[in-house]
Amino acid sequence: MTLQEAVSARQEELLRTLQESIRIRSVQAPAEEGCPYGPGVRRCLDHALETARGLGLKAVDMDHQAGWCEYGEGEEMVAVLGHLDVVPEGDGWSFDPFGGEIRDGKVFGRGSMDDKGPTVAALYALAAIRDAGLPLRRRIRLLLGTNEETGSQDMKYYRAHGGELPVMGFTPDGEYPVINGEKGIVNMTFRRTYAQSGAVRIKRIGGGSAPNVVPAHARAEIVCPPELAEQWMAAPAEKLRVSETADGMLVEAEGVSAHGASPQEGENALGRLVRALTALPLAEDAGAAVCFLAEKLGMETDGAALGAALRDEVSGPLTLNWGTLEGDDTSLSLTVNFRYPVTKTYEDCGPAVRAAFEGAGFTLEREVHKPCLYIPQSSELVQTLLRVYAEKTGLPAAPKSIGGGTYAKAIPNVVAFGPIFPGDEVREHKPDEFIEVDKLMKNAQIIAEAMYQLAK
Numbered sequence: 001m002t003l004q005e006a007v008s009a010r011q012e013e014l015l016r017t018l019q020e021s022i023r024i025r026s027v028q029a030p031a032e033e034g035c036p037y038g039p040g041v042r043r044c045l046d047h048a049l050e051t052a053r054g055l056g057l058k059a060v061d062m063d064h065q066a067g068w069c070e071y072g073e074g075e076e077m078v079a080v081l082g083h084l085d086v087v088p089e090g091d092g093w094s095f096d097p098f099g100g101e102i103r104d105g106k107v108f109g110r111g112s113m114d115d116k117g118p119t120v121a122a123l124y125a126l127a128a129i130r131d132a133g134l135p136l137r138r139r140i141r142l143l144l145g146t147n148e149e150t151g152s153q154d155m156k157y158y159r160a161h162g163g164e165l166p167v168m169g170f171t172p173d174g175e176y177p178v179i180n181g182e183k184g185i186v187n188m189t190f191r192r193t194y195a196q197s198g199a200v201r202i203k204r205i206g207g208g209s210a211p212n213v214v215p216a217h218a219r220a221e222i223v224c225p226p227e228l229a230e231q232w233m234a235a236p237a238e239k240l241r242v243s244e245t246a247d248g249m250l251v252e253a254e255g256v257s258a259h260g261a262s263p264q265e266g267e268n269a270l271g272r273l274v275r276a277l278t279a280l281p282l283a284e285d286a287g288a289a290v291c292f293l294a295e296k297l298g299m300e301t302d303g304a305a306l307g308a309a310l311r312d313e314v315s316g317p318l319t320l321n322w323g324t325l326e327g328d329d330t331s332l333s334l335t336v337n338f339r340y341p342v343t344k345t346y347e348d349c350g351p352a353v354r355a356a357f358e359g360a361g362f363t364l365e366r367e368v369h370k371p372c373l374y375i376p377q378s379s380e381l382v383q384t385l386l387r388v389y390a391e392k393t394g395l396p397a398a399p400k401s402i403g404g405g406t407y408a409k410a411i412p413n414v415v416a417f418g419p420i421f422p423g424d425e426v427r428e429h430k431p432d433e434f435i436e437v438d439k440l441m442k443n444a445q446i447i448a449e450a451m452y453q454l455a456k
C-alpha cells in the first residue's frame, strides 16, 4: 500500500472524527480542576487522545495543558503542531456551528478549518504512515495544542515542563505554500500626565479598539470659548466633524480601518485628530503632548519620525500602528504596535521608540514582545515542504514572509504550512466556517507526505 492509498483508505474515519471533534464546543472558559482552559477544551483534547490510542499510536496528556501522539523510532523528532481550541461561534450562522454537518462536499462548523480539520487530518496522516509500513529515521510527533486562540499558554507550558522540541516541524494553521518569515511584533503602552490651565483644554480624548487595528474613528472633547468652536465649525479640516458642546466643542476624525500588520492600507483617525488639534492654543504640557503625537506618530506607518525605520529584502519595511488612545484632562495613555523585519532584531528599533517617548515625558507602562521567526528558503525544512507542495498540487511554490504571527512562533524550528490554498475563501473566525472534503483530504495527503519526507 502506498502512502497515498493509506491516507485515502482512512477518509471515512477521518471525517467522522472531525465531526465528533467539531461537536465539542472547545472555546476557552474559566479554569476548573483538571481543565486549565475550561471543560470543553479538555473534552476535545481527551477525544483526540482517545482517537490516537484507538489508532494504535502512543498518546500523552501533558497535565491537560497540551497533548501529543507519536509514531516511529529515532533520536530526533519532527513535529506537526495543531490546535483543538476554537474561537466563539459568534452570530450569523446558517448551520449549527457545532453540528459538523456535511453538505455539498463541505464540512461546516467552528474549527473545521481552524484548526480541527487540519489537526485531525494530521492524526490520520500519522496513522497512514504506520499503515504503509514506511521506514523512518526520526520520530513524528503530532502536538495537540489547546490554547492557540487565546495566548498559546499551552505551548509555553509544554516548553517549560520539558516537552521535547523538534529538529524541524510545521503547523497547518496558516496557509500554503510556506510562511518562513514572520515579523517581530512589539506592543508598547505609554502614559503621560499633564497639567492644564487656560481657556482651551482637553476634556476627553480617545479612539481605537485594539493595538493591532488601525482606528477608524477618534474624538476629542475640548473646553474652549464659543467663538473658537464657531470658527472650527465654520471651516472643519478634511474628514473632521466639529460640533458645539455646553463648554466648547467636540472634534471627531474619520479614518479607514485596516489590520495592524498592514497599517499603510488604512488611515489612522487618531493621527488625523491630533494633527488637527495642534492648531489649538493648548497650554503647557498638554499642548506639548499633542504636538509630540502629531509629529512622531501622526499618520505615519513606518516609524521613521521615531527613528525606528527599518527594512530588509525578505520581509520589507518595519510597520507601525498607533492603535489606541485614551485620555482626560490630566493624563493620556496610548498603545503602539510595531512589526520589525525578519532579519532585524528588537534592539534595532525598540530602544529608539522607547527613547523618543520617554524624551517627551511619557512612561512605558507595559510592553509585549514576540520575536520574529525566520527559517531561510535554503533550509532542509523549507526546501522539503516546498517540494512536497509543488508535487502534490502542481502549483508554483515560493515561500513568503508576513507581518502577522502564526502558531509557528510557539515552538522553535517550526513554520506555517497550509491548510489554506491560494485563492481559497477564508472563513476562519467567521460564521459558516467550513472546509471542503476534497481539500481536507488534499491536506491529509500533503501533511502525510511532508511528515514522511522530513522523517525518512
Ligand SMILES: [Zn+2]
Binding pocket: 083, 114, 115, 148, 173
Ligand atoms: Zn488557528
